[in-house]
Amino acid sequence: MSYFLSILALFKLLPIMETILPLLEQVSAASVDAKRLTDVQKVAFLDTLATLLVQNTDLIVAENKKDLDKMEDSNPNKDRLLLNATRIQDLANSLHDVAKLEDPTGKLLYKKTIDNGLEIEKKTVPIGVVGVIYEARPNVTIDVAALCIRSGNAVVLRGGSDADFTNKILVQFIHQALEKNQLNKEIVQLMPVDRKFVKDLLEAVQFVDIIIPRGSQQLIDFVRANSKVPTIETGAGVCHTYVESTANLDKAAKIVVNAKTQRPSVCNSLDTILIDKTVAKDFLPKIIDGFNQFGVEIFADEDAYAILNKANYSGLHKATEENFGMEYLSQKCSVKTVENLEEALTHIRKYSSKHSEAIISEDADKIARFLNDVDAAAVYSNASTRFTDGGVFGLGAEIGISTQKLHARGPFALEKLTTEKWFVKGNGQTR
Numbered sequence: 001m002s003y004f005l006s007i008l009a010l011f012k013l014l015p016i017m018e019t020i021l022p023l024l025e026q027v028s029a030a031s032v033d034a035k036r037l038t039d040v041q042k043v044a045f046l047d048t049l050a051t052l053l054v055q056n057t058d059l060i061v062a063e064n065k066k067d068l069d070k071m072e073d074s075n076p077n078k079d080r081l082l083l084n085a086t087r088i089q090d091l092a093n094s095l096h097d098v099a100k101l102e103d104p105t106g107k108l109l110y111k112k113t114i115d116n117g118l119e120i121e122k123k124t125v126p127i128g129v130v131g132v133i134y135e136a137r138p139n140v141t142i143d144v145a146a147l148c149i150r151s152g153n154a155v156v157l158r159g160g161s162d163a164d165f166t167n168k169i170l171v172q173f174i175h176q177a178l179e180k181n182q183l184n185k186e187i188v189q190l191m192p193v194d195r196k197f198v199k200d201l202l203e204a205v206q207f208v209d210i211i212i213p214r215g216s217q218q219l220i221d222f223v224r225a226n227s228k229v230p231t232i233e234t235g236a237g238v239c240h241t242y243v244e245s246t247a248n249l250d251k252a253a254k255i256v257v258n259a260k261t262q263r264p265s266v267c268n269s270l271d272t273i274l275i276d277k278t279v280a281k282d283f284l285p286k287i288i289d290g291f292n293q294f295g296v297e298i299f300a301d302e303d304a305y306a307i308l309n310k311a312n313y314s315g316l317h318k319a320t321e322e323n324f325g326m327e328y329l330s331q332k333c334s335v336k337t338v339e340n341l342e343e344a345l346t347h348i349r350k351y352s353s354k355h356s357e358a359i360i361s362e363d364a365d366k367i368a369r370f371l372n373d374v375d376a377a378a379v380y381s382n383a384s385t386r387f388t389d390g391g392v393f394g395l396g397a398e399i400g401i402s403t404q405k406l407h408a409r410g411p412f413a414l415e416k417l418t419t420e421k422w423f424v425k426g427n428g429q430t431r
Helices: 003-010 021-036 039-055 057-070 077-081 085-100 139-150 161-180 195-202 217-226 249-261 277-294 302-310 341-351 364-373
Strands: 108-113 119-126 129-134 154-158 188-190 210-214 239-243 270-276 297-300 316-318 332-338 356-360 378-381 400-402 410-412 418-425
Touching (some): 021 129, 039 139, 077 161, 139 161, 270 277, 277 302, 302 332, 341 364
Parallel strands (some): 129 210
Antiparallel strands (some): 119 418, 400 410
């Protein structure tokens, strides 16, 4: 390093950091303190943090605006990035909900005394250090910190540059809440957003126990391909709703419009409508008013296009192959007509991301077939996929929606931030 650069660094005009390994080592050391936290300490921290967030709503909104101003209005992530008074209050409420949940650590899973007198127990224990890589969703900063501390884990947060101002202010209040309760603030660390440090995190097997990517399929694929630390994927959502021939079409229209339009930027929103051809002419006109209200663009196959075009739907396009299997995250969706349940199941098998899938039907046998045969983390009958959420499912909050099958699947929350440990007590036994 040149003398000039050294002077600049000394005066903090050009902060120079070559590696984050010292930061990761600090978090690893702090995980011992996290593991020792009592239930009373965890609850007190969560309640303190909830109060701090509400008291400082204006400051958080001001920092969030700095991030929002950097993002184009057309970016579908802008809604995910937004924090306002209502959403901050929701975050505070979720903290109180997590505080009310039972501590997931120290649960006795197995107990046995074997013939030689050894007493063997298996209990739940914290994972240790959890690393989370996520994009423009600052609520993840609060949700992850809350769930990790409630389960006795330390956490390394690597948020996206799009939300850097917001994440920094939120972590500032997390640290304040820890300090107000005489707890080690190193339990939660926010990484710099420089991408060069991601490699350090993904390879820090001596300091980090698990990596959880939360965001786009591109992010998830990158972490899966490059991480030496074990990963749990919280996958992208490519969600289908199948309107079967016996469906109550008014009910189906209400569900489809909700699943697509209520909050399209999230992973459990609808991406593709599958419709039995026998009811397509009657069903599709029923969603036009609801879709027009939100300016939904539809990419329709030949049959659906003809129906919607005849009804003069303005946001209509002819679908191509790439319109199926796409996570839109905006007011767009594709429509495909199918002959029957079998063709719908075949389409879902080909294009699903195994997140959330729904059938609208009045045929109990077909509902059962759909729910049993579809390979997804959450399957629905006669309801919107928008319900796939840790808070809605009674889990308080979530790390994300896992679409894999090992360790966690579906809303991934408090109880899955633990692992198992065997405790063996003896009195001089040898083998």
